[in-house]
Amino acid sequence: MDKISQLPDELLLKVLLPLPTKVAANTSILSKRWEFLWMWLPKLEYDHSMDERKSLIDFITLNMPQHRAPVIESLRLNFSYGYEGSVTREDIRMWVAIAVTRFLRELSLDLYPNFESQTTKLPSSLYTCKSLVILKLEEGILVDVPHQKSLHRLLSSCPVLEDLFVKHNGCESEHLETFSVIVPSLQRLTLKICRGSFFQALVMNTPSLKYFKFTDYTCEHDDFSDIDFDFDYNGYSFYSDDMPKLEEMEVDSTYLDTENFVSLITYVKRLSLCLPDQAEKALYREGLVLSQLRHLKLCSCTIKWSKLLVLFLKDSPNLQELVVHLTIDHTDICEDPPVCWENQLNCVPGCLLSSLGTFKWIGIYGSQKELDLVKFVLRNACCLKTATILFRSWDSALEEDELEMVIQDLSLSSRGSKDVKLVFV
Structure with a gap:
């Protein structure tokens, strides 16, 4: 007998754990010692392959009911369905239902239906799964609830849920007017919501939340030709109770009404924002102090972004890292955002x-006012260690020779910190 086979089960399972489940199962042919060992794995992950699609489905259907692990730590399924010979919605429901009976702690489903297929409904037993800690649902999944109240009932039936990811596609599912997340145990929340023309409010009661990421977008397939999107549109409402444990927040929203949203910022240490221009008015509050904020990332795609930046610099006495960024997918919002500071x-x-030790500007256009702002930071940041400048590669205002002159000018500019390292990428 080989020496590896003589190791205890606990060690052998650690060897198998990083492998894809189907690969781990192949070790059953090695010897009697290995025949059923993989069936004690607490984590199951199946990713479909077009070449072995049918055999994998048969394998899961045969072995899932016989799996021996008393607790399934995680079940992850990545499948396309609705094609000839592919996994069926009934298969998915059955596999999830079996996992629930084994005290499932994490469920991650990434399902891609073909154009004519309906979405997959989750089994009703998931609603009362008290062991579930992490739930991630993406693409062709319909939680088996008739309306939003039932969704709330599902979440409230998961008393130890800590991590929730929800992507709502308004083009294919029911119109969402109010989205409520009331989960006292929740620690991480990621929401991607297609607002369409119907979304009116986001309501949160998540006192244990530590990380919050929120993105809204307009579904490109919706027809809004008869809707007047006024520039001064106030957006949808945001309501939340206190979140004293919140440490990190990422918000990318064109429509968010920031009045009630601002209170959350006072808690966080790390903040990434791309907000509508109306946010400037909401943030400009006498006496607002962001003493917890250490890391700020601000998108420069909107007209008043530089005014927001000034407000954050004034109100964040302990800021250690500042990142101004603009990505190519945001340049259509404002072709050349002005800098008014x-x-x-x-x-x-x-x-x-x-306190500021790190400064990055990613996607700088090259205007004189932008360069003046860079010089202002370099001149006055007494504790600065690194400053990184990345000019836009897609539509810079500078020719190559002009760019070289600008780099030389910034390199020779006055600096408040003798230790700062200036990097151009």
Whole structure:
């Protein structure tokens, strides 16, 4: 007998655990010692292959009911369905239902239907799965509930749920007017919502939340030709109870009404924002102090982004890292966002004098006002260690020779920190 086979089951399972489940199962042919060992694996992951699609489905259907692990730590399924010989919706429901009986802790489903297929409904037993900690659903999945109240009932039936990812496609599912997340145990929440013309409110009661990512978008397949999207549209409402444990937040929203949203910012240490121009008014509050904020990432795609930046610099006395960024998929929002900051700063913000150590500007256009802002930071940031400047590769305002001159000019500019390293990418 080989020496590996003499190891205890606990060690052999650790050897098998990183392998795809189907590969781990192939070890059953090695010897009697290995024949059923893989069936004690606490984590199951199946990713379909077009070449072995039918055999994999038969394998899961045969072995899932016989799986021996008393607790299934995670079940992850990545399948296309609705094609000839592919997995069926009934297969998915059966596999999930079996996993629920084994005290399932994490469920991750990524299902891709063909154009004519309906979405897959989850089994009703999932609604009362008290062991579920992480739930991730993507693409062709319809939670088996008739309306939003039932969705709330599903979430409330998961008393230890910690991680929730929801992508709502308004083009294919029911119109969502109010989305409510009321889960006291939840620690991580990611929402991607197609607002269409119907979404009106986001309601949250998640006192244990530590990480929150929210993205809204307009579904490209919806017809809004008869809707007047006024520039001053106030967006949908946002309501939340206190979240004292919130540490990190990422928000990319064109429509968010920021009045009630601002209160959450006071909790976080890490913040990434792409907000509508109306956010400037909501953020400009006398006495607002973001003393917890250490890391700020701000998108420069909107008209008033630089005014938002000034407000954050003023109100964040302990800021350590500042990232201004613009990606190519956001350039259509505002072709050349203006930079208006000079008249907003009558004194140097405290964070530049005492705490800012990292400064990055990704996607700089190359205008004089942008360059002046870079020089302002370099000149006044006394604790700065690194400053990274990345000019736009897709539509820079500078020719190659002009770019070289700008780099030389910035390299020779005055610096408040003798230790700062200036990097151009």
